[in-house]
Amino acid sequence: QVQLVESGGGLVQAGGSLRLSCAASRSIFSMNVMGWYRRVPGKQRELVAEVVSSGTTNYADSVKGRFTISRDYNGNTVVLQMNSLQPEDTAVYYCNAVRNLDSFWGRGTQVTVSS
Numbered sequence: 001q002v003q004l005v006e007s008g009g010g011l012v013q014a015g016g017s018l019r020l021s022c023a024a025s026r027s028i029f030s031m032n033v034m035g036w037y038r039r040v041p042g043k044q045r046e047l048v049a050e051v052v053s054s055g056t057t058n059y060a061d062s063v064k065g066r067f068t069i070s071r072d073y074n075g076n077t078v079v080l081q082m083n084s085l086q087p088e089d090t091a092v093y094y095c096n097a098v099r100n101l102d103s104f105w106g107r108g109t110q111v112t113v114s115s
Contacts, residue, residue, distance in 0.1 A: 002026050002104040004095045009109030012085055016113070020080040022095030022106060028071055033098040034078045036069065038091035045094065049080060085113045
């Protein structure tokens with residue numbers, strides 16, 4: 001089992017920044033993929049950004065150039081730096097970890113961007 005705890009959500013004005021952190025209960029070295037997803041009420045959860053064990057990153061088209069995902073091995077965390085936030089980024093953001101065939105989720109953190 002892997003426990004994931006997100007932090008860093010909140011309310012920000014359009015154009016502002018937020019930094020989300022995901023603390024893992026096990027070494028992130030052991031994860032095949034770690035990522036951030038988001039869900040807006042009434043819509044399916046969507047991938048925002050992910051980083052695979054090799055270090056390769058993938059981003060949703062809507063966040064490219066604005067969001068950056070990174071790994072902090074010392075802190076055993078995965079960070080999502082979100083810049084130039086827009087109202088359409090408002091969602092609950094979830095941390096995800098994939099280890100072998102298992103997928104683990106955090107409980108989510110709310111991000112609200114006001115116009």
